Amino acid sequence: MVSRVIPVGVFDLVIFGGTGDLARRKILPGLFRRYCSGQMPPDARVIGAARTEMSSENYREFVAKAVREFGVVGQGIDTDLEKFLARIEYVAIDACGVTGWNKLIKLVRSDVVRAYYFSVAPSLFGDLAQRLNIHGLTDEFSRIVVEKPFGRDLKTAKTLNTDLATYFNEGQIYRIDHYLGKETVQNLMAVRFGNMLFEPLWNSQYVDHIQITVAETVGVGDRGEYYDKSGAMRDMVQNHLMQLLCLIAMEPPSKFDPDAVRDEKLKVIRALDPMDPHQIIRGQYDGFGDGPSYRQAVRDAQSRTESYIAMKVGVSNWRWAGTPFYLRTGKRLKARSSEITVVFKELNHSIFGEQEDHHNVLSIRLQPNEGITLGVTIKEPGPGGMRLVDVPLDMTFAEALGEGSEEPPDAYERLIMDVIRGNQTLFMRGDEVEAAWAWTDPIIESWEARGDVPKIYESGSEGPEDAVQMMARDTRVWRKVSP
Numbered sequence: 001m002v003s004r005v006i007p008v009g010v011f012d013l014v015i016f017g018g019t020g021d022l023a024r025r026k027i028l029p030g031l032f033r034r035y036c037s038g039q040m041p042p043d044a045r046v047i048g049a050a051r052t053e054m055s056s057e058n059y060r061e062f063v064a065k066a067v068r069e070f071g072v073v074g075q076g077i078d079t080d081l082e083k084f085l086a087r088i089e090y091v092a093i094d095a096c097g098v099t100g101w102n103k104l105i106k107l108v109r110s111d112v113v114r115a116y117y118f119s120v121a122p123s124l125f126g127d128l129a130q131r132l133n134i135h136g137l138t139d140e141f142s143r144i145v146v147e148k149p150f151g152r153d154l155k156t157a158k159t160l161n162t163d164l165a166t167y168f169n170e171g172q173i174y175r176i177d178h179y180l181g182k183e184t185v186q187n188l189m190a191v192r193f194g195n196m197l198f199e200p201l202w203n204s205q206y207v208d209h210i211q212i213t214v215a216e217t218v219g220v221g222d223r224g225e226y227y228d229k230s231g232a233m234r235d236m237v238q239n240h241l242m243q244l245l246c247l248i249a250m251e252p253p254s255k256f257d258p259d260a261v262r263d264e265k266l267k268v269i270r271a272l273d274p275m276d277p278h279q280i281i282r283g284q285y286d287g288f289g290d291g292p293s294y295r296q297a298v299r300d301a302q303s304r305t306e307s308y309i310a311m312k313v314g315v316s317n318w319r320w321a322g323t324p325f326y327l328r329t330g331k332r333l334k335a336r337s338s339e340i341t342v343v344f345k346e347l348n349h350s351i352f353g354e355q356e357d358h359h360n361v362l363s364i365r366l367q368p369n370e371g372i373t374l375g376v377t378i379k380e381p382g383p384g385g386m387r388l389v390d391v392p393l394d395m396t397f398a399e400a401l402g403e404g405s406e407e408p409p410d411a412y413e414r415l416i417m418d419v420i421r422g423n424q425t426l427f428m429r430g431d432e433v434e435a436a437w438a439w440t441d442p443i444i445e446s447w448e449a450r451g452d453v454p455k456i457y458e459s460g461s462e463g464p465e466d467a468v469q470m471m472a473r474d475t476r477v478w479r480k481v482s483p
């Protein structure tokens with residue numbers, strides 16, 4: 001293989017699905033913000049590609065609108081925006097046909113990093129990969145970025161992996177799970193592996209249990225058609241919650257390098273206990289409050305798809321045997337709140353006599369109000385004997401890092417820049433995705449086989465009462481879902 005010197009950082013990014021919702025809301029505004037932060041080299045280029053016939057000029061108007069709507073920028077945006085737009089091109093293309101490919105060949109440069117973002121239906125991944133190859137648009141420096149859903153079960157995920165592997169090696173495939181791009185998720189690794197304090201206690205001897213909550217206030221909105229075929233298990237648990245669990249439970253990798261990290265995550269997925277599908281709480285939101293019910297939103301009065309899941313998961317390995325991981329996620333809940341909570345065990349013996357239970361609790365807050373809080377027990381101030389009280393040691397990033405600290409980049413913008421840099425640490429490897437489906441498949445198959453009907457829960461509530469009961473049976477409680 002002939003090696004070439006590629007100017008660092010110069011890239012052509014082609015966004016297939018360049019007029020879609022993800023491009024409009026996340027990818028294009030994210031790129032603009034990176035441009036404003038000086039991370040986009042002067043001769044980098046972004047090429048939108050989609051079916052719609054339009055000129056590059058019209059596409060630039062589309063991009064400008066998207067940036068103004070979702071870019072969250074302050075004063076003086078116009079000069080920057082104009083310069084940014086000068087790097088934008090558009091090609092009307094038929095991903096599975098012949099139209100547009102010649103124009104793309106002329107536009108894309110062969111002496112820079114070429115990244116192709118597949119922001120299209122997974123059914124097009126194979127065709128796109130093939131056409132990029134046939135038209136000579138790739139070499140060993142090219143990358144592709146693929147969006148979830150990466151399959152809907154093990155079989156389809158394997159087919160996708162095989163299709164992509166025909167044209168790209170694993171080091172060129174960037175499977176996005178945008179949760180891995182969230183600031184606090186990476187901070188979780190910094191806290192675990194950058195401090196002496198936590199790691200010695202990070203096991204079943206000291207940790208009573210772990211909770212992972214991803215609560216949303218939004219419903220399925222206009223994604224009903226996709227969502228009703230997926231449900232919370234496929235849409236959230238198989239990927240986002242599973243990734244969070246992996247980062248919490250994995251062994252320390254020997255270095256912060258893509259394969260070292262992903263090897264450890266894979267071991268966690270393989271150590272997950274098989275689930276009894278009957279023990280998982282499935283819920284579906286009703287139409288109380290101000291929106292349609294789930295069934296109205298998906299236009300199926302009989303739908304049995306879950307918009308909520310709560311489950312107790314075991315990790316059978318030396319470190320975690322005996323420490324349950326409680327996961328829950330749902331739509332139309334009381335508050336938007338994503339949090340990982342590590343609840344440490346009670347003291348073996350209290351020298352202070354009869355006191356209420358005191359647990360140290362480490363809470364890692366993903367959104368909103370990102371930050372990490374450690375609950376510690378101290379003496380309640382004042383006279384009157386030794387009374388203990390739990391107080392938070394708060395590490396809210398904005399406060400700790402000061403006013404002037406840069407707003408953390410949105411998950412997508414960080415991940416896109418990692419693609420350009422060629423860093424796969426925060427992307428899922430093919431075997432991880434397959435292992436995750438291998439674990440969720442039997443659960444979903446069992447629900448489908450017996451026609452399981454989810455419990456209805458009130459919109460704006462904390463989810464089905466059964467989830468509370470699940471914890472109560474273990475004499476534990478969920479953390480409150482609060483903004």
Ligand code: BG6
Nearest residue numbers: 148178216218235236240338367
């Ligand atoms: C997506 C799911 O992957 O993540 C959506 O498909 C969900 O259903 C979204 O709403 C949540 O992401 P975030 O970043 O808003 O928590």
